[in-house]
Amino acid sequence: MQSVNLLDCLLSVDRFFLTTNFVFNSIRKSINSDTFAKLAQNKNLEIFSIEQMDPFWEFYLSLQGSLSIEECSVLFSAQKMQAVLLSSDKNLIGFAKKNGVNSFSLLAVLKCMEKRNLLSPNEVATKWSVLMNKNKNLYKEECRKKIIQ
Incomplete structure (x- = not known):
């Protein structure tokens, strides 16, 4: 993502974005520090903490390892908040559609x-x-x- 600045493109759109702490911490490891600093300071981004929510863990376990914890956290959050899910992961988009979550590929x-x-x-x-x-x-x-x- 850092070499194509896709994150910068998405965050430049005048929309509100939500992610989970699992994804946010994972992103920190994979993008350059300047892009991460912009992300962390973005006023249109809310970071949702879900690790203490029992329903999340039940949902995660019900998928029996079909999604990573980051993917599951995003799907769970989108479903609970009736939000649109954006992803480049075809597996996650497939699960989103099966779970009635409105989703779009990054393409x-x-x-x-x-x-x-x-x-x-x-x-x-x-x-x-x-x-x-x-x-x-x-x-x-x-x-x-x-x-x-």
């Missing part, structure tokens, strides 16, 4: 940003190509087809 978000002239087609293709090479969970074939369009 769909980038394509929407392109349609609204927030990003050029070349910027979308470049950002997504770099991200595809780094993330094994992306819809690779779907992405290649849409990037070429």
Whole structure:
């Protein structure tokens, strides 16, 4: 994410974002300190702490290891708060849809940003190509087809 500044792109959109402390702490390990500092200071981001919620642990155990704790925390939060889930993980999006959570892939978000002239087609293709090479969970074939369009 740090090399394509996708996080910066998403946070520049005038919307409120919610994440969980599990995801926030995981992000801290994977992005550069400048981007993390911007993320931590973003007024449109709320970090939701759920590790002490019994219903979360019940939900996590019910999935029998199908999702990581970070993925499960995001899905649980989106479901409880009736929020839209954004992810580049096809497995998580599949679980979100099965659980009635409105969800979008990051490719769909980038394509929407392109349609609204927030990003050029070349910027979308470049950002997504770099991200595809780094993330094994992306819809690779779907992405290649849409990037070429």
